[in-house]
Amino acid sequence: MNELLTPAEMARADxxxxxxxxxxxxxxxxxxxxxxxxxxxxxxxxLAGPGNNGGDGKVAARYLAQAGWPVRVADAFTATIEQVQRAELVIDAIFGAGLSRDVSPQIADLLRAAKRIVAVDVPSGVDGATGQVRGYAPQAELTITFFRKKPGHLLYPGRGLCGKLLLRDIGMPERVLEDIAPQAWENTPALFTLPRYEATSHKYSAGDVTVLCGELAGAARLACAAARRAGAGMVTLAATTPMVLPEAGLILRTDPLATLLQDARRHTWIVGPGLGVARAGDALAQLIAAGKTIVADADALTACTGAPEKLRGTAIITPHTGEFVRVFGEIGPSKLEAARRAAATTGTVTILKGADTVIAAPDGRAAINTNAPAYLATGGTGDVLAGLSAALLAQGMPSFEAACAAVWLHGEAARSLGPGLLAEGLPAALPQVMAALG
Ligand SMILES: NC(=O)C1=CN([C@@H]2O[C@H](COP(=O)(O)OP(=O)(O)OC[C@H]3O[C@@H](n4cnc5c(N)ncnc54)[C@H](O)[C@@H]3O)[C@@H](O)[C@H]2O)[C@@H](O)CC1
Ligand SMILES: [K+]
Structure with missing residues (x-):
């Protein structure tokens, strides 16, 4: 049920x-x-449009009238502002999956005059593939969609304009999906299986993660804390100078990178957080040359400004919008397609972060995350995500599954903490969230 269908795929389903x-x-x-x-x-x-979206609206009118409600149906191209103003509730059944151009100013004015709006399928004007607004789209209180959600329901601004989103089964046979073979999903635990502790697990088999640490150790230490909580058996902070670490279980090494690289047990690395751009770029190249499993974030991404090819050989990259644009250029109308392009270009799983984080694999699979609360937008949370991603990779999860799981666990941990969360509180919230997954 968590597949996402574009309007074009939905038309094929129909x-x-x-x-x-x-x-x-x-x-x-x-x-x-x-x-x-x-x-x-x-x-x-x-307000009924010319296609099947309008048809759905007319059927809804019939059922509401049967229930004794005062209902009128108006053709959206001839309805008047006064008609709209008189209604206590407007059902927006103008355009749905068939939206093919910008909404006209006349239709926009009608929708603006509505007091309260319930949208059929999508608020008219929201592009179901991208979540972008074409011309105008109203703010709905409630949106009812059918069979499967679309990317535009989960990507902003569409996601916000839907209000509460309900998904309803309308008897569409599941077999229609076989041909379509959707390649996008809402990010839920259906997409991954967390690593299991085996009776024979030891600290190396449970995953070894090395985190490169710069002058300011905070970011790297957050990544370490998350990696340890997410089950990495051995976590090393690789610093250039000795420092006092309050975390008893964290290993500190100050050897040169070349020395650490010779240890074959150190297979998974985080490069970027708090490292400084020059050092991050240099370390990234060395790690790639050594064939390590790499999570690249922050300064390692900035070190690849305008040069995405430098990321070839990494396993997961975790850019926020600014970092993404520096490396890959403008996101354009579709965040989903931008992440897919980046993944295909670099051959690496791309986590394009934000309120509607997109996770994309080089083969075209993609997931849109929906469980992250707004208060996750605070300093250091990205470092925690990098730590989670590396820990799951180190335990043998395939990159796309590891990335989906990391993003989902990150969101759940944030939800469990609630408003006022601090990034440093997230790792401690992970055990409960992982235990709840069984
Ligand atoms: N996928 C499903 O499971 C089902 C979908 N149904 C409904 O069918 C809808 C899709 O129906 P259609 O494909 O007929 O498409 P729509 O009803 O969304 O609209 C298509 C019509 O609107 C016109 N149009 C598009 N953009 C316009 C614009 N900006 N200004 C003026 N005219 C514009 C087109 O020329 C076409 O005539 C869905 O949104 C949903 O509401 C249901 O009826 C049945 C099942
Ligand atoms: K609509």
Missing amino acids: AAAGNVAALMDAAGRAVARAILQRYKPCSVLV
């Missing part, structure tokens, strides 16, 4: 299913039912 009338009846009934469950009886205006 065509393969064949029975549009039955699907439309189920869709309209689902919209009516959602409204009956959540709203007190009130005057409703359905």
Whole structure:
């Protein structure tokens, strides 16, 4: 159920299913039912567009009328502002998956006049593939979509404009997915299996992670703390100068990188957080040349400004928007496709961070994350994510699964802490979150 279908893929699903009338009846009934469950009886205006989205709206009107609600249906191209203003609730059934150009100013004015909006499939104007607004899109209180969500429901600004999103089964046969073979998912634990501790596990088999540490050790230490909590058996802070570490279980080494690289047990590395751009670039090249499993973040990404090819050979990169743009150029209209392009260019799993983090693999698989609370946007949380990613890689998870799991665990840990969380609190929240996964 966590596959995401683009509008084009949804159209293929519709065509393969064949029975549009039955699907439309189920869709309209689902919209009516959602409204009956959540709203007190009130005057409703359905703004109906020219396609099946409008058809769904008309069906919803019929079911609401059957329930005794005062309902009117208006053609969106001829409706008046006054009609819209008179209604206590507007059902936006103008454009859905068939949106093919910008919403006109006339339709925008109509939607702006609505007091409260429930959207059918998507708020009209939201591009279901990208979440971008084409011309205009209204803020809905509630959006009811069918069969599978679309990327545009999960990517901002579309995600915000949907209000509460309900996914409803309308009897579309699952077999339509076989042909479509969707390559995008909402990021949920269905996408990964966390490593299991075996009776024969020892600290090296449980994963060895080495974190390169710069003058300011805070970022690297956060990454270490997360890696240890996420099950890495041996975690080393590789610093250039001796320092006092309060963390008893963390190993400090001050040997030159070349010496540490000779130890074959040190297979997984984090390069970037707090390292300084010049040193990060140099270390990144050496780690790649040594064939290590690498998580590259922060300064290691900045060291690849305008030169994404320098990231070839890494396993996971974790850019935020600014870092991404420096390396790969503008994100463009689709964050999902931008992450996929970066992954394909570099051959590395790309975690494009943000409120709607996208995880993309070089083979085109991609996931959009939805469990991260807003208060995760605070200093140091990125270092924790890098630590989590490395720990899961070190325990043998494939890169895409490790990245999906890291992002999801990160979000869950943040949710469990609630508002006021600090990055340094996240690692300690991980055991409970991982235990809950069973
Ligand atoms: N996927 C599913 O499971 C199902 C989808 N259904 C509904 O079908 C919808 C898709 O139906 P359609 O493919 O007919 O597409 P839409 O109903 O979204 O709209 C297509 C029509 O709008 C016009 N149009 C598009 N953008 C415009 C713009 N900016 N200004 C003016 N006109 C514009 C097009 O020329 C076309 O006539 C879905 O959003 C959903 O509501 C349901 O009826 C049945 C099942
Ligand atoms: K709509």
